[in-house]
Amino acid sequence: MGLVVSCRVVPWPRASTGFAFGHMSGTIKPILSAENLRVEYRPTSRKGGGPKVALNGLTLAVYPGEVFGFLGPNGAGKTTTMNVLLGFTPPTSGRATIFGSDVRDPSSRQRIGYLPELTYYYKFLTAFELLRFYAKIFGIPAAQREQRIEEAIQLVELGAAARRPIRTYSKGMQQRVGIAQALINNPDLLILDEPTSGLDPIGRMEVRRLIQRLKKEGKTVFFSSHELGEVETVCDRVAILFQGELKALGPIASLMSPGETSLEQAFLRIIGFTPNEESACPISPLSLAS
Amino acid sequence: MSHISAVASVVILEMIRRKDVYVLLFLTALITLALGAVNFFGDPKIARYLKEVCLALIWVSSLVIAVFTAARQIPSEKESRTLFPLLAKPISRAQVMLGKFLGCWLACAASLAAFYVFFAILSATREGQWPVANYVQAYWLHCLFCGLVASLTLLGSVWFTAVSSNATIILAFVGAMLVLGRHLHKVAMKTGGLAGNLLDVGYYALPHLEWFDVRDLIIHNWPRIDWDVIAKDTLYAFAYGGCFLALACWRFRRYAIH
Numbered sequence: 001m002g003l004v005v006s007c008r009v010v011p012w013p014r015a016s017t018g019f020a021f022g023h024m025s026g027t028i029k030p031i032l033s034a035e036n037l038r039v040e041y042r043p044t045s046r047k048g049g050g051p052k053v054a055l056n057g058l059t060l061a062v063y064p065g066e067v068f069g070f071l072g073p074n075g076a077g078k079t080t081t082m083n084v085l086l087g088f089t090p091p092t093s094g095r096a097t098i099f100g101s102d103v104r105d106p107s108s109r110q111r112i113g114y115l116p117e118l119t120y121y122y123k124f125l126t127a128f129e130l131l132r133f134y135a136k137i138f139g140i141p142a143a144q145r146e147q148r149i150e151e152a153i154q155l156v157e158l159g160a161a162a163r164r165p166i167r168t169y170s171k172g173m174q175q176r177v178g179i180a181q182a183l184i185n186n187p188d189l190l191i192l193d194e195p196t197s198g199l200d201p202i203g204r205m206e207v208r209r210l211i212q213r214l215k216k217e218g219k220t221v222f223f224s225s226h227e228l229g230e231v232e233t234v235c236d237r238v239a240i241l242f243q244g245e246l247k248a249l250g251p252i253a254s255l256m257s258p259g260e261t262s263l264e265q266a267f268l269r270i271i272g273f274t275p276n277e278e279s280a281c282p283i284s285p286l287s288l289a290s
Numbered sequence: 291m292s293h294i295s296a297v298a299s300v301v302i303l304e305m306i307r308r309k310d311v312y313v314l315l316f317l318t319a320l321i322t323l324a325l326g327a328v329n330f331f332g333d334p335k336i337a338r339y340l341k342e343v344c345l346a347l348i349w350v351s352s353l354v355i356a357v358f359t360a361a362r363q364i365p366s367e368k369e370s371r372t373l374f375p376l377l378a379k380p381i382s383r384a385q386v387m388l389g390k391f392l393g394c395w396l397a398c399a400a401s402l403a404a405f406y407v408f409f410a411i412l413s414a415t416r417e418g419q420w421p422v423a424n425y426v427q428a429y430w431l432h433c434l435f436c437g438l439v440a441s442l443t444l445l446g447s448v449w450f451t452a453v454s455s456n457a458t459i460i461l462a463f464v465g466a467m468l469v470l471g472r473h474l475h476k477v478a479m480k481t482g483g484l485a486g487n488l489l490d491v492g493y494y495a496l497p498h499l500e501w502f503d504v505r506d507l508i509i510h511n512w513p514r515i516d517w518d519v520i521a522k523d524t525l526y527a528f529a530y531g532g533c534f535l536a537l538a539c540w541r542f543r544r545y546a547i548h
Contacts, residue, residue, distance in 0.1 A: 114378035
């Protein structure tokens with residue numbers, strides 16, 4: 001089986017869903033959209049040759065209330081896309097918007113919750129102080145701030161540990177702090193970067209439950225993951241990225257060919273990976289499993 | 291403004307929870323008190339050498355605090371990746387930079403206040419007088435100096451990737467300006483030619499940090515400086531600090547984070 005060169009895009013929401021007609025007629029605006037995004041990195045050394053294309057012409061839209069999975073093997077451009085959407089990296093060309101505002105405008109992040117892959121928080125602060133700091137940045141009024149922080153701490157079950165410095169926390173507790181900070185502003189869109197990476201089975205289950213709970217509350221979730229089983233469980237639609245290009249986009253069922261029983265099979269086919277023909281694909285199965 | 295003050299509060303909390311300032315304050319007190327125990331010429335009232343040593347230690351400590359607090363802000367946030375969740379919030383990079391500056395400056399001012407209180411007590415026990423106005427002037431000018439150094443260091447921190455190289459360059463520059471700054475014009479006049487012209491440009495373009503050093507005023511109990519001179523010094527510091535911060539914000543906006 002050779003590499004899939006064309007992008008398979010299936011529209012969302014499907015015709016059977018309630019707001020399909022709104023979407024089709026253009027009345028439902030996407031919460032997040034990327035139009036022809038291209039990101040090039042200049043080589044760090046003079047011997048490095050030309051610019052490296054990390055993302056090439058990515059176009060996608062995420063609609064209110066959906067859980068959107070962003071898949072791809074290592075080096076596919078998932079993190080680069082996240083970096084562009086959060087304003088960390090400017091695109092070389094193309095445009096990305098969140099809630100209609102350009103991603104380079106800080107106000108576009110007012111209704112976003114972001115959970116990074118690993119726990120990157122000020123270790124000298126307590127969870128309570130960290131949440132208060134982020135609450136101030138979101139401009140939550142002082143009268144509501146303490147209540148919101150208490151609610152977030154209760155939600156992630158940190159309890160009395162919230163008054164201890166974060167450096168004393170276990171990895172699981174740090175991940176809970178991450179979830180609490182991502183929810184402190186009651187966001188309408190959650191961007192989760194490999195949220196279950198490095199977590200034990202209980203931690204993974206908790207994150208999965210959280211995503212399902214957010215979905216029930218009508219929140220939009222955009223998350224990247226390697227865990228295809230998890231994606232299959234919670235996602236309405238997925239995008240599959242490979243070597244910086246969008247290879248497929250749509251509801252999981254629509255991406256599967258006859259005879260395929262899991263997303264993993266579809267994923268491997270779409271990125272052109274065949275176990276017996278190693279030359280068909282420049283990536284190893286190990287990088288898919290990591 | 292709330293964004294800037296929130297970032298500043300984290301910088302201050304970090305400094306409070308680190309041991310650097312306490313160690314420097316303890317060392318300054320220890321060295322000064324040890325020297326104070328030595329009774330030169332059998333006259334316990336000789337206090338100027340003690341004031342001079344104590345102020346020199348305070349200046350060195352303040353320089354170390356200002357440079358190292360500011361130098362590690364952006365690079366260490368980038369290295370520990372705490373910058374990612376912060377910039378994923380509705381805050382602009384300019385606000386982050388200004389918050390960092392405000393935090394560094396207030397942290398330096400707070401630690402300087404502790405140093406100056408110690409100095410005032412030491413001086414009063416030896417000389418029996420409290421020239422409060424002189425102390426306030428010296429303290430304010432010292433705070434302005436720290437602010438200028440912090441803004442310059444923050445500018446360096448978005449230019450140089452390593453904290454150590456930035457800190458070394460800034461320390462060398464500040465040391466050179468404190469010692470040689472006032473002589474640059476004279477040297478330029480004597481040198482002449484292109485080198486002389488370049489030195490003259492440096493004399494007029496570089497910030498004269500020595501203008502904020504009024505140690506002699508309080509060591510020798512000279513009359514206080516006119517307040518309009520202090521006001522001009524303040525404007526001078528704000529102008530230079532503002533330029534450094536504007537450049538730092540501009541550079542930080544273009545700073546790729548990935």
